[in-house]
Structure formats: structure tokens, C-alpha cells
Amino acid sequence: MSTGPVIPMVGELILESPRRGKPPRHLADLDQAGRRGALVEAGLPAYRADQISRHFFSHYSSDPTTWTDIPAAEREKLAAALTPQLLTPVKELQCDGGTTRKTLWRLFDGSLVESVLMRYPDRVTMCISSQAGCGMNCPFCATGQGGLTRNLSAAEILSQVVAGSADLAAGLVPGGPGRVSNVVFMGMGEPLANFNTLVHVLKTLTTPQPHGMGIGARGITVSTVGLVPRMKELAQLGLPVRLALSLHAPDDELRDTLVPVNTRWKVSEVLKAAWEYAEVTRRRVSIEYALIKDINDQAWRADLLGDRLRGKLVHVNLIPLNPTPGSKWTASRPEDEREFVRRLEAKGVTVTVRETRGREIDGACGQLAAAE
């Protein structure tokens, strides 16, 4: 169930592997000056960078045969320099009448990652991966079981959004042609563990077309296990993206096991960083809480959670656990879920139970890649 090569640790014997190395450089890894520079380096005219950016970010095309505003003789060279193909679809699964589509992608080194497009009446959300695998080791998460393979490059992350945008623009998703309005970093990986790349991706997502994707920062959610120093840095970026904190337990004893990074940054510290984030960005923080039967769904834990959150700029997102194959854990009983909601509301905390789309297509984080 490995999703690809594991990066050798320092001091470990480095075996010959065709999978080693970095993904090919792509215009989405660079800013506009860097894109021009890359063309000059390749002996190509710098001004073409703007045209290629437009093809990629406005028309979602990295296929040079469609670049009719560029002389045919130049197209292949430009594509080789700026738009190498980074994602190869391996499998696509659909449900909800085609409005939920999950894609399994193979990367240049054989790593597998997933993205999900979800169309709702009023918005289209892309759920994307920031790493191949994940190093955070949460025992209920399918991705956590396989360990970390590597960080994705900015272009590998952005290309997931571009691929969804291309399908929407082409009218391939039921509901007519459309645009991606929301991006959530809730696929594989811990986005704050790939921080510098994440920052470049957030800037590129929010830069207007044609130099970026023109998606509003308010429609973007970065979800984290709670890497406190990175949460503080993210707050200082000046981009009002939403922060989602995967809490899953209100007490250290249980959170140490459900979200192992809690042994480093305790519930009180991670919540303090979340309130700082809300204060600096003036954005409501989401608390993610997967309800696991008889593990974290007791009435007293709902009360404790409510006490820790009351009065803050916060919203709780309860997610019925989507059990990973072979898991000893399962989703909470409906009556326990209702009681959990009731107790949070009694403390004045706003709460929703997440609509779980895509269960029948291994919608939970990492399940499709794990099965492959």
C-alpha cells in the first residue's frame, strides 16, 4: 500500500532509484519574472511567458497544439521549457450524478496523489493534495498510514486546480460551464509542512489571471494538524485564507494518540495559535472534529470542547469518521452525534455536520491511493 518511494533519511544508504529527483520545472513554480528568465535561459523570447501563462491560467491548456497565437515552430520548445506535463490521470471515480469527481494522479516519479472536485449549487470546491503521503501519522487517516513520500512542487499542486478548472470550463461537469470558486487543502499531506511551496501556491491561486488563477483568498481553506510556528507565519502573510484546525479531541490525553503532533504542541497552544490567526486575519477558524464512535464522541468531551471554544471566532465542523479499510474505528451513533451537536450549541458554539460527499468513491483522504 505504499504510495511511492520514501525519501531516504540522512545517514541511510541511498540506493539507486529512477524515482529520485525533483519534478520538472514548470511556469507555475515561478513568478512572472522567473518565467521570463526561464525562457531567456532556453534561448526563447521572454515576452512569450505572458502568452503561455494566459494559456495555462486562463485557458487551462498546456497543450501547445492549441496555442494558435504562437508560431507553430516555437510551441513545442516553449511547452518543454514552461509547461511539462506533471500529472497523469490513473483513475477517475464519480458520484452524485457526476458532480463529485475524484481523480488519482501519477506524478513524474510514480508517486500517487488525489484531488476531488465537488460541485454544489452555489460553488465548486477543489480538494487538493500538498504532499505525496503524509508524515503526521494520524491513526484514523488512510494517508497517515503510508508515511511521507515527498513534498509536491507548487506546479504539481496548482495543476490539480487547473485540471479541475479545465473540465469545468469545457462543460464536462454536469451543471454547465463553470469555475473553481473554492480550494481546500484537505487532500493528502500536511500543507504547513510544505510551507514555502504553500505560500507560493496561495499567492498564485489569488493572483488575477493571466498570471495566476484569480481565486479569492476567502474561498481558500488551509487545513492543518496544528504546526504552531507555521500557523503564526501563515497569519502574518496578509492573505485572508481560512484556517481549519484538525483538533479531533479537546484533551491532550486523547489528542496525543489521534493527532500525534499534539505531543509537540498541546491543545492549549494550538488553540492559542488559532485564536491569534482569527484575530490577525479577522477570519473565523474552522475546528475539524472527526466523530469516532466511543473514542472522542462522549458527552463530557463535547462539553469540554464547548468550554474551550466558547466566545471565540470559531466554527466546528463535525465529520462522521470515514473508516479506513481494516480500521477498528467507525463513525459515531446518530444519537451520540446529535447529542454532541446539542451540547456544543448549548455553549453558543456554531457547529455543522459535514456533508460527506464521495464515500462510495473512497472519498476520505488517501483511500484511493492506498488501494492502488
Ligand code: SAH
Ligand atoms: N493534514 C491536514 C490536511 C489533510 S486531512 C490536516 O490534518 O488537517 C483533511 C481533513 O480530513 C483533516 O481534518 C483530517 O483529520 C480529516 N480526515 C482524515 N482521515 C479521515 C477519516 N478517515 N474520516 C474523517 N475525516 C478524516
